[in-house]
Amino acid sequence: MADGPIFIGSGPGGVDPQNLELKRANRHGLIAGATGTGKTVTLQGIIEGFSARGVPCFVADVKGDLSGLAMAGSPTAKTHAIFAARAAEIGQTDWTYSDNPVQFWDLYGEQGHPIRTTVSEMGPLLLSRLLDLNEVQEGVLNIAFHVADKDGLLILDLDDLQSMLVHCGERADELTTTYGNVSKVSLGTIQRSLLQLRSQGGDHFFGEPALDMDDFIGVDDTGRGIVNILAADKLMASPKLYSTFLLWLMSELFEHLPEIGDPDKPTLCFFFDEAHLLFDEAPKALLDKIEQVVRLIRSKGVGVYFITQNPIDIPDTVAGQLGNRVQHALRAFTPRDQAAVKSAATTFRANPDIDVATAITELKVGEALVSLLLPDGSPSPVQRTLIKAPRSRVGPVTAVERGVLIQTDPIGSKYDTLIDRESAEEILAAKTSEAAAAAAEAKAKTEADKAAAVQAKADAVAAKEAERKRVADQREADRQAKLAAQQQKAAEREAANSPWNRAVTSATRSASSAVGRTVANEVSKAVFGSSRSAGSGIVGGLVRGILGGLFKGR
Structure with missing residues (x-):
């Protein structure tokens, strides 16, 4: 493991060497310059220096080139002659190829280990930036987070947030009154x-297991700092997701790391490529957040380095915090470019031997204007510097090499x-199911009661x-x-009144009377001994009357 300051480069013959002091490396920095002027090689050399001195780093690999940090450069590479010549030109006698310990990360889990956080850890401010919400919508999102916190509902992924928004919509009247x-x-x-956000792959970023910041801050078995490389070539298709993720990462580092003041060397160095994406259309609240993190994270031992094409991409409130500066060539073709040249020229400590505004447009590839903090904390006078050659491979690793390194x-x-543990989505879904079941049960009971009442009424009617x-x-x-009886009686009356029936009745009565008299006489005779005696007297008359009545009835 190396020690001492990090050599950045020098003038021809090794004059005016430019060294980045480790004790001042947490004062942040800026690497700027037009496309193709050598920013990536400068960045690669600085990361190599930090890693060799036991300082872990994090860098977003926008073009895929920085993955080559994991492999040593090769004497057979096309760039070997150029790099060897540069080392000789600046008198770098110890220059040799070497690799660096690397960990690959990828939000999509394709070119590195998945890297995730929870929606709660992201917070409503950064999430509002990510979702491009206005102030009113951000306020509603804040209410959703507050209700979730109050009700003990974890918002871990986008499904949880979606369920929480639906829940707030169902309680809109109540929440409006309260919040x-x-x-x-x-x-x-x-x-x-x-x-x-889901269509851009944002749901890959939210979930568990969430990133453990301690996995970013480590050294290998030889004491070299681990270089954490985020595969960002695909992520760059979603600029807001990219910038919001890196801002979240800085914020998490700030919250996670202890206060240590000014250490002898940084705890971690954070490199933010395509930094202009962080500030494009950022609302004031977000700019204030960025400024706060950049200003205060220094005391946690973290150095933040912004890499961008144009120095005016960085707001003045943030640019004022950047003590170490490497400015590659700018092209003053447009009014904006000319303004950038003038702005960059005024940010360096003056050097009477250098016309900064002119030099910026004349710099060659691999050459830069450099001003770094001295051991006493003051910026060095700007120097025109030839940047040292990198020791690791310039260019991406192969898919096979990457796979082996990841494994x-x-x-x-x-x-x-x-x-996917129980969180807001599952809890709210369970509550909804319970409420639906209870409502269905109550409805069923009510319908059963109604059916029973209807049936009882029907039974009563029946x-x-x-x-x-x-x-x-x-x-x-x-x-x-009654009618039959009446008809019977009528028939009897009708039969009784017929001529035939009257004749028979009369004959019968006559016969009956004669027979009655005969029988009576015979009875009387038998009883009293003679017909005369039987036919006379009271008794004889009584007998004749009884028998006569009997026969008359017949």
Whole structure:
């Protein structure tokens, strides 16, 4: 492991060497210059210097070139002659090829270990930036986070946030009274933004296991600092996701690391490539957040280095915090470029031997204007500097090399498997199911009661109808019986009144009377001994009357 300051470069013959002091490396820095002027090689050399001195680094690999940090350069490479000549030109006698310990990361889990955080850890401010929300919509999002925190609901991934927004919509009237207007229009806008974020692959970023910051801050078995490389070539298709992720990472480092003041060397150095994306259309609240993090993270031992094409991309409030500066060539073809040249020229400590504004447009590839903080903390006078040659490979690793490096690094499979534990989505879904079941049960009970009442009413009507029919049938039967009796009587009367019947009746009566008299006489005779005696007297008359009546009836 090397020690001492990091050699950046020098003038021809090794004059005016430019060294980055480790004790001042946490005062942040800027590497700027037009495309193709050598920024990537400068960045690569600085990272190599930090790693060799036991300082872990993080860098976003926008073009894929920085993955070559994992492999030593080769004497057979096309660039070997150029680099060897540069080392000889600046008198770098110890220059040789070497690799660096590297860990690959990828939000999409394709070219490195998955890197995730939870929605709660991201927070409403950065999430609003990511979703491109206005102030009103951000306020509604804040309410959703507050309600989730109050109700003990974890918002881990985008599904949890979606469920939370639906829940707030269902409680809109209640929440509006308590916290302010929760309009369905704002909720709908947030949900559409979530859908757009998903289409950009943002759902890969949110979930568990969340990144453990200690995995970023480590050294290998020889004491060299681990270089964490984020594969960002695909991520660059979603600029807001890229910039918001890196800002979140800086914020998490600030929250995670202890206060240590000014260490002898940084705890971690953070390199933010394509830095202009962080500040494009950023609202004031976000700019204030960036400025706060950059200003205060220094005391945590973290150095932040911005890499951008144009120095005016960095707001003045942030640029004022950047003590170490490497300015490659700028092209003053447009008014904006000319303004950038003038702005860059005024940010360096003056050197009477150099016309900075002119030199910036004349710099060759691999040459830069450099001003670094001295051991006493003051900036060095600007120097025109030939940047040292890198020791590692310039260019990307192959897919096979990357796969081997991923499989053999210390991280292993720690982040490979997504964990989906119970959170807001599951809890709210369970509550919804319980409420639906209870409502269905109550509805079923109500419907059963209604059905029972209807059936009871129907049964009563049926019983009443049956009783009515029975009574009617009985009445009809009685009427028919009465009618039959009347008809019978009428028939009897009619038969009794017929001539034939009267003649028979009269003859019968006459016969009966004669027979009665005869029988009576015979009885009297038998009883009293003679017909005369039997036919006379009271007793004889009584007997004749009884028998006569009997026969008359016949």
